[in-house]
Amino acid sequence: MNQFFQQLVNGLSIGSIYALMAVGYSLVYSIMNFSNFAHGSVIMLGAYFGFFCLSLLGLPFALAFFVAACGTALVAVILERLAYKPLRDRNAPFLYFIITAMGASIFIDNGVIATIGPTPKTFPQQLLPDFLKSGTIQLGSLNIGKVDVAMFVVAAVCLAALVLFIDFTKMGKAIQATAYNMKASALMGINTSFVIILVFAIGGALAGVAGVLYGMKYQVFPQMSGITMKSFIAAVFGGLGSLPGALLGSLLLALIETFVSGYLSTQFRDLFSFGILIAMLVIRPSGIMGKSAEDKA
């Protein structure tokens, strides 16, 4: 029973990070209908931004977080302007977007390896605030990592803010409308070009936060962008293009993963993730909460 709760806590904390990442995939997919595979590289950049803000510039922790989020938002928007907009302007098929995203991912990952180097970097413990230093909180018979709690809390706050923004502001409504039907929204006077920039900025900012959190729990290294593929699976699992789907999919996937590695074996974990992905696509391509299968499958 104890182990069960321990795994549950681990699953929730990893799931919250997946959710932060998956939301970026899902938001972009809901508007532009393509899987932005460069998102993982943006997350990786976020981790590096946070790391350098703390260790080189010596910024206070909260400010480092903020700078990292702004930095990745900027990178995501620049990527959209330079790489995706020309394709959008000529109505290129989705595949060109995916290939371009892959190219951007190769470019950013190897750019980081070439300039900063492939060695993993660890967040300096002494620079982290007390509540984030490695260590555990004793709760009954459970040992909960402080970082895990922080991950869950930060992710929950960010995602709650996002949901409020999407549901209760005019801009959020514009995003919803554009996701529903871009042409009609443009006819109704919504600046869809701005909505797309906004979506990339939001996804990028959340990617930055997720990257810093992930880097704090583990390490910061260029191959991080490949690991974020898990969050993409989570987004597909929950239903690409659906925000609640991305959240639910992330939590479920993370829970399944932690329980599989806890009770079966860590080696089976990745196999389970990809197995779930294929099974989901076969049974219900639109995911748990995606738009109806008629549209997409």
Next chain:
Amino acid sequence: MEYIAGIAILIGINLIAVLGLSILTGFTGLFSFGHAGFMAIGAYIAAIFTARLHLPFVLAIAAGAAAAGFISWLLGLITLNLKGDYFCIATMGFGEAVRVILNNIPYVGGARGWESLPKLTNAWWVIGLDIVCVIVTWNLINSRHGRNLVAVREEELAAQMSGINVFRQKMIALVISAVFAGIAGALMANYMQYIRPTMFNMVKSTDLTIMVIFGGLGSISGSILGTAILVSLPEVFRNFAQWRLVIYGLAVIVIMVSRPQGLVGGMELTPSGIRKVMSARKAKAALAAETKALEKRGEI
């Protein structure tokens, strides 16, 4: 000299996989991000045949190709009904799943890889199989099946209405492309003499797709040209070490943004193919001149 021969053999090996993908992507319009998975199956099966069972190389290649083809048939059964990017994502999941499974089989070296395989692939094998694959692809594309594939690519619904069994045509394209990838994997394993699951990751799959698109969709000669350029490009830039992949990524973006049809998309670099394009251009120019003349006379 040996260095250049090495690059040429690498081009030849990759060409087989790219030709297969060209049938699937360039002519049938299905996109796969999991073809490295089929290469991996071909490579590992062939390696088992040559290094563990000590069977002749030709049997190893055949077994690798057959295994890749069989798995692709199973995969096709469950995923070919998916549309657009969902098929893409499914193949991606498949490719990664193959890699993860291989990571966990100690019999073939697991994640550390498998070293000291026999070196059986030589220039003759590669050249011979390249020629065979080009001829097979060429004949397939110019047969009834090939035209059916193009029909499926152009408009699936219309193709179905004209009595083409879309699912079956897609399956043919998928299985042939997987067999080609399996052959390429078998050659690769016995040329490099070591294989590791990470060699067949998603980046490799993407590389293959990028070669097809770079050369031009729907063109066999384009695929050949694209493979030759993109395989040798990182070698040319080898002195820049890490920067070569940065340049590569940038090149991909620039091509996608500025020349989406690839180098020679939709045409063939044969005398008749070039003549066709030339005459089409001439006809277009003549039409433009005629319209201009009519405009001058005020008839339009």
